Amino acid sequence: MTESVSSQHRRQQADADVLSRHLPSGYTAEPIASNAASGNQSPSTLDPTSPPEPQDSLRLQGGDIHREIFKIGARAKLGQRSATFAAPSISRSSTLRPYDHIPASEQRAPGGFRREFVQQQRRFDPATAPVTRSFVSFLALYGSFAGEDLGESEEESVVPSEDEEDAQPTETRPLLGRRKSTRRPIKPGDAGTTKSFFTLLKAFIGTGIMFLPKAFRNGGILFSSITLITVSLLSCLSFHLLLQCRRRYGGGYGEIGSSIGGPRLRALILSSITISQIGFVCSGMIFIAQNLRSFLNAVSPGPTIALDTKALIAMQLIVLIPLALIRDISRLGPAALLADIFIFIGLFYIWYYDISTLATSGLHPTVQLFNPDAFTLTIGSAIFTFEGIGLILPIQSSMAEPSKFPRLLYIVMVIITVIFTSIGALCYATFGDKTRVEIISNYPQTSKLVNSVQFLYSMAVLVGTPVQLFPATRIIETKLFGDRSSGKRSWATKWKKNAFRTSITVLCVLISIVGASDLDKFVALIGAFACVPLVYIYPAFLHFRGVARSPWVKAGDVGLCVIGLGAMVYSTSVTVLTWVKK
Numbered sequence: 001m002t003e004s005v006s007s008q009h010r011r012q013q014a015d016a017d018v019l020s021r022h023l024p025s026g027y028t029a030e031p032i033a034s035n036a037a038s039g040n041q042s043p044s045t046l047d048p049t050s051p052p053e054p055q056d057s058l059r060l061q062g063g064d065i066h067r068e069i070f071k072i073g074a075r076a077k078l079g080q081r082s083a084t085f086a087a088p089s090i091s092r093s094s095t096l097r098p099y100d101h102i103p104a105s106e107q108r109a110p111g112g113f114r115r116e117f118v119q120q121q122r123r124f125d126p127a128t129a130p131v132t133r134s135f136v137s138f139l140a141l142y143g144s145f146a147g148e149d150l151g152e153s154e155e156e157s158v159v160p161s162e163d164e165e166d167a168q169p170t171e172t173r174p175l176l177g178r179r180k181s182t183r184r185p186i187k188p189g190d191a192g193t194t195k196s197f198f199t200l201l202k203a204f205i206g207t208g209i210m211f212l213p214k215a216f217r218n219g220g221i222l223f224s225s226i227t228l229i230t231v232s233l234l235s236c237l238s239f240h241l242l243l244q245c246r247r248r249y250g251g252g253y254g255e256i257g258s259s260i261g262g263p264r265l266r267a268l269i270l271s272s273i274t275i276s277q278i279g280f281v282c283s284g285m286i287f288i289a290q291n292l293r294s295f296l297n298a299v300s301p302g303p304t305i306a307l308d309t310k311a312l313i314a315m316q317l318i319v320l321i322p323l324a325l326i327r328d329i330s331r332l333g334p335a336a337l338l339a340d341i342f343i344f345i346g347l348f349y350i351w352y353y354d355i356s357t358l359a360t361s362g363l364h365p366t367v368q369l370f371n372p373d374a375f376t377l378t379i380g381s382a383i384f385t386f387e388g389i390g391l392i393l394p395i396q397s398s399m400a401e402p403s404k405f406p407r408l409l410y411i412v413m414v415i416i417t418v419i420f421t422s423i424g425a426l427c428y429a430t431f432g433d434k435t436r437v438e439i440i441s442n443y444p445q446t447s448k449l450v451n452s453v454q455f456l457y458s459m460a461v462l463v464g465t466p467v468q469l470f471p472a473t474r475i476i477e478t479k480l481f482g483d484r485s486s487g488k489r490s491w492a493t494k495w496k497k498n499a500f501r502t503s504i505t506v507l508c509v510l511i512s513i514v515g516a517s518d519l520d521k522f523v524a525l526i527g528a529f530a531c532v533p534l535v536y537i538y539p540a541f542l543h544f545r546g547v548a549r550s551p552w553v554k555a556g557d558v559g560l561c562v563i564g565l566g567a568m569v570y571s572t573s574v575t576v577l578t579w580v581k582k
Contacts, residue, residue, distance in 0.1 A: 214436065
C-alpha cells in the first residue's frame with residue numbers, strides 16, 4: 001500500500017511540474033490561498049520582507065472552469081498521507097505513460113509526429129481476428145482468412161444518412177456525416193492457450209483427411225508415412241518463416257506480400273488463396289457425390305440407382321446457392337458445428353473398425369511399402385491435407401499472448417501429423433489395394449451405423465462447403481465491386497453480387513463434374529499447383545526479401561523456394577500426364 005501511494009504521489013508531482021510551465025504564476029488552489037481570499041491572513045503575510053503569497057486561482061477570469069487544473073499542483077504539494085485522504089485519486093490515462101509514447105521533444109523533430117503515429121497504430125494489429133469464444137465465432141476467422149480483412153462492408157460510407165440530409169441545419173448538427181461500417185472493430189486478442197489449441201485443431205482437420213487412405217495406396221505405406229512427416233516438417237518451417245515476416249511487417253498474408261514485394265505479389269498471393277479454396281470446394285463436392293451414391297446404393301431396395309456422380313454434384317446447387325448468398329458467415333455456425341461433430345464421429349468409427357479388423361485379420365496381403373506407379377500423387381495429396389495456413393495468422397492475432405503461438409503451433413502440428421498418418425496407414429493396412437477414394441464405402445454397407453456415418457459425413461462436408469468458398473468469394477467480389485460497394489444502398493449492386501455468388505457456385509459445380517472421374521488425381525493437382533506456393537514458396541520468398549540477413553539464412557530460404565518450385569512443377573506435370581493418359 002505504501003509503495004502504491006508513494007508512486008502515485010510521484011506521478012502527481014510529475015504532472016504538477018508539467019502543468020506549472022503553462023499556468024500563470026502567482027495563482028494556486030492551495031488551502032492557504034483560499035483562506036487569504038476569505039480574509040484570514042496567515043502570519044507570513046504580515047511580514048513585508050516575505051515573498052508575496054500566491055493568490056487564489058478563482059480570482060482569474062473563468063477561475064471556476066479551470067479550477068481542477070490548479071488543484072493538480074495543489075495536491076502534489078500536500079503530504080502523501082494527507083493527499084490520500086484529502087484528494088481523490090487521479091486515474092492517469094495509459095496514453096500518458098512515457099514508455100508508450102515518444103516524448104514531446106522528439107515529436108518536434110522532423111518526422112517525429114509521424115513516428116509517434118506509426119507506433120500508436122502498431123499497438124493493435126490490423127489483422128486482429130475475433131476471439132473464438134464459441135464455434136460460431138470461430139467461423140468469423142474466415143472473415144479474416146490469411147489475416148486479410150474479408151468481412152462484409154455493406155454499410156461502409158462517410159456520407160450523411162438520408163435523415164441527416166433531410167434535417168435542417170442546427171448548431172448541434174455535425175459538419176461531416178457519420179461513418180457507418182459493419183467491419184469488425186479492431187481489438188487486441190484475449191484468447192487463452194487452451195482455446196487457441198482447439199481452434200488450431202479445427203483449422204487443420206477438415207475434409208482432406210478423408211483423401212489420405214487412397215494417397216497411401218498410391219504411394220505405399222512406408223513412402224506415404226515418410227512423405228506426410230516430411231511435409232509436416234517443411235510446413236512447420238514455412239509457418240515459422242511467415243510468422244517472422246508478420247512480426248516485422250504486421251498485417252495479413254497479402255499485406256505482408258505488399259509490404260515486401262509490392263501490390264503484384266499481394267495479388268499473386270490472394271490469387272493462390274482463391275484457387276486453393278475453390279479447389280477445396282470442388283474436391284468436397286466430388287467427395288459428397290460419391291459418398292451419397294454409395295449410401296443410396298446401400299439403402300435402396302433395387303440393385304443400383306439411376307443417379308450418377310455428376311447428377312448428384314449438380315443437385316448440390318439446391319443447398320449451396322442459398323447458403324452462398326449469406327453475407328454474415330457466422331450465421332453458418334450451427335450447421336458447421338454439426339459438420340465438425342459428424343467428421344469426428346466418422347474418424348472415431350474409422351479408428352475403431354480398422355484397429356479391431358487388424359487385430360483379428362492382420363495386415364492386408366496387397367499392402368506395399370512403395371508403389372512406383374503412382375507415388376507422385378501422394379505428394380500433392382499430403383500437401384493438400386495441411387490446408388490450415390490461411391488461419392495461422394488470424395489465430396495468432398486472437399491470442400492474449402501471441403508469443404506463445406509458435407510453440408503451440410508445433411504441438412498441434414505433431415498431433416495432427418499423428419492423426420493423419422494413423423488414418424491413412426490404418427485404412428490402407430486394412431483394405432490394401434481395395435482402398436477407395438471415398439474411404440467410408442470400404443466399410444460394411446449392410447451396417448446401419450456405416451450408412452449413418454456415410455450420410456452424416458456427406459452432410460457435414462456439404463454444409464461446410466460455403467465456409468470454404470467464402471474467402472475466395474470475398475476476394476474476387478472485392479476486386480470486382482470494390483470494398484466500399486454496398487448492396488444495402490443499391491439494389492442493383494446487391495443483385496449483381498447475388499448473381500456473382502451464384503455464378504461462382506455454378507462454376508465450382510462444373511469444375512467438379514470435370515474432375516469427378518478421378519478424385520485422387522484432382523486432389524493431388526490442387527495440392528501441387530495451388531497449395532505448394534502458399535505453404536512453401538511465398539513464405540520463403542518473403543523471408544528472403546524482407547527478414548533474412550545472414551547468408552546461411554538466405555541460402556535456406558532459396559533452398560526451400562527451390563524445393564517448393566520443383567515439387568510444384570514435377571507433381572503438377574506428372575499428375576496432369578497421368579490423368580490425360582488414362
